[in-house]
Amino acid sequence: MHYCSCFQLCPPSQHLDNAEIYDNDFIDPQYILSKNWSTSTLQAQQTIIEWANEVSNMGPWTVMNKSVTPSSGDKHHYMSWAPYWWLDCSKANNQMELTPEQIWVMCPYVSRDSQFDPDVWTLINDIGTFGDMSDAILYSSLAWAINGNTSYVDNVAKWIKTWFLDSDTLMNPNLNYAQMERGPTGQVGTHTGIL
Incomplete structure (x- = not known):
């Protein structure tokens, strides 16, 4: 920001x-x-x-305009990634090559407090x-x-x-997907997303 x-x-x-x-x-x-x-x-x-x-x-x-859709399936939801959560596919059973969308929901993410994941800004x-x-x-x-x-x-x-305000482009009036912690258990936002 x-x-x-x-x-x-x-x-x-x-x-x-x-x-x-x-x-x-x-x-x-x-x-x-x-x-x-x-x-x-x-x-x-x-x-x-x-x-x-x-x-x-x-x-x-x-x-x-975002290229990624929140897990709700509705692009009208505001969405951002939790910046201190890093990808860790070492424990994921990925016998095939995964797309970024699959990685975000299948691979666990681990917290690295005070270490900002640069991936947050590339997405x-x-x-x-x-x-x-x-x-x-x-x-x-x-x-x-x-x-x-x-x-x-x-x-x-x-x-x-x-x-x-415009119905075709408006943001839904919530921050349910703000600072999402990606991974199998992180497809909703966190309380820090309000900040």
């Missing part, structure tokens, strides 16, 4: 390939809307507008998609606050509508 702010910004391309992580910097929305900024932030403001323009053609995002799931959409909403909302161009808020409304 990526976090940026007006003061510690990272370009959308870094977010999309999960290359950088920055600290949160929570800013009072009233401060943003007051537009009472120091002239020392002019370059940051221009950067925000450039990034908002860059992401404007990337969306809309939806849970339907298409919703955590990166939602992060990209969130970044686009942040940049576009800030760009609108900076220059008042309504095309930014029109994009924000379209992206939110696509993710949460």
Whole structure:
């Protein structure tokens, strides 16, 4: 997951390939809307507008775009993998070559606390998609606050509508498959998926 702010910004391309992580910097929305900024932030403001323009053609995002279907069979379910669970096929009776989908449900996964499984990011799931959409909403909302161009808020409304409201693309209102622990016993999400 990526976090940026007006003061510690990272370009959308870094977010999309999960290359950088920055600290949160929570800013009072009233401060943003007051537009009472120091002239020392002019370059940051221009950067925000450039990034908002860059992401404007990337969306809309939806849970339907993932290449893997949750065990429910419904792509409308938000799905992400538990990052500290690693594949261990050493005990699986795999006399034949297994597809990735078979591996995810047949081979056990073992916990390696504090060791992040890089496989989590190579598989298409919703955590990166939602992060990209969130970044686009942040940049576009800030760009609108900076220059008042309504095309930014029109994009924000379209992206939110696509993710949460349109019947063909909406996310089901649960996180039942968030941070799934894959393997024979892990085809549902975990409580940490809410985080």
